[in-house]
Amino acid sequence: MRVGLDDIISGVRRRDVWLYFAFSDTRARYARSVLGPWWITLGTAIGVIGLGMVWSSVxxxxxxxMLPNLAVGLVIWFFLSGVISESSACYVNQSSLIKNYNLPLFTHxxxxxxxxAINFLHNLAIVFVVFVIYGWPSGTNxxxxxxxLLILFANLIWVSVVLSILGARFRDLGASIDALMPILFFLTPILYKKSDILGSSAWLDYNPIAMLFSIVKSPLAGEIDFYSYIIMAAVAIIGWFVAFSILSAKKQKVVFWV
Structure with missing residues (x-):
């Protein structure tokens, strides 16, 4: 595990590289546009208002x-699903950098x-506006x-590392994830709250993404499940151990896979 740990520590230290590229990617996507990255926020806001009006009636x-619940839900979902969906192609998309520069894999x-995260911060403006209109949650919640949110970040990072390595080796992984994400969207309490489910909701308890999602969203609605926090913190610890192990074992092979 020493190789994987060294790579991750070295990657964190190269913040000059990954922060520069992260901001460059965002600027490049919206180059010459009037609103720039705020198009992300506008698109999300339209989705929140449209879905909110429809689902509040249904x-x-x-x-x-409905709107505060939906605003928080969609903002978290776009961040979570975006990282998971793109991680399988992370190393493949950066193959030229991996082959030509001696950067830690964790940098990518x-x-x-x-x-x-930059997109997520832009979308938080929607949540802020909704809370200003409809009222703020309590400080404790x-x-x-x-x-x-911190536990969510901790889990997403190790998931990204594992999916990036597996995606470099097995190219079908990306297509499989893309096919699975729409199903997970409806199995995750985004358009509804866990308490809205009538009868058995055991399928929510066995959906790790739903549980990870709920520990961020549910407290804002006054629902705190201590069990979910403990489970997802334990998953983060186990997941990081797995990420260290896989990265240590496969780091030298990634350059040949991409």
Whole structure:
């Protein structure tokens, strides 16, 4: 595991590289546009308003209750799903850098996650506006949500490393993830709250993404599940051990796979 640990430590230290590329990727995507990266926020805002109006009618829920729940849900989902979907092709897309420059592999994962974190921060403006209109959550609930966000980041980083290595070796992985994400969208409490599910909701308890998602979103709605925090913190510890092991074993082979 020493090789993997050294690579991750070295990657973190090269923040001059991955932060530069993350901001460059964002600027390049919206070059010469009027709003720039704020197009991300506008698109998400339209989705929140549109889905909010439709689902509040379908589920017979007050719009004032639906919009805060949906705004938080979509912002978290876009961040989470974006990192997971792109991670399988992370090393493949950066093959020229991997082959020609002696950079830690973890640098490319941090570049990917930082890019989506920038998008996430832009989208938080929507959540801020919604909370200004419909009221803020309590300070205690906001702190629990922040703790959940930290655990979310901890899990997404090791997941990105593992998927990047597996995606470099097995090219079908990306297509499989893309096919799975729409299903996970409806199996994750984005358009609804866990308490809205009638009858058995055991499938939510066995969906790690739903559980990871809920520890950020649910506290803002006044629902705190301590069990989920413990489980996802344990998953993060185990996941990082797996990431260290796989990175140590396969780092030298990645350059041949990409």
């Amino acid at each position: 589920m017979k829920i007050n719009l004032s209750e 994962n941090l570049r990917l996650i930082s890019k989506h 906001a702190l629990w949500s922040l703790l959940g």
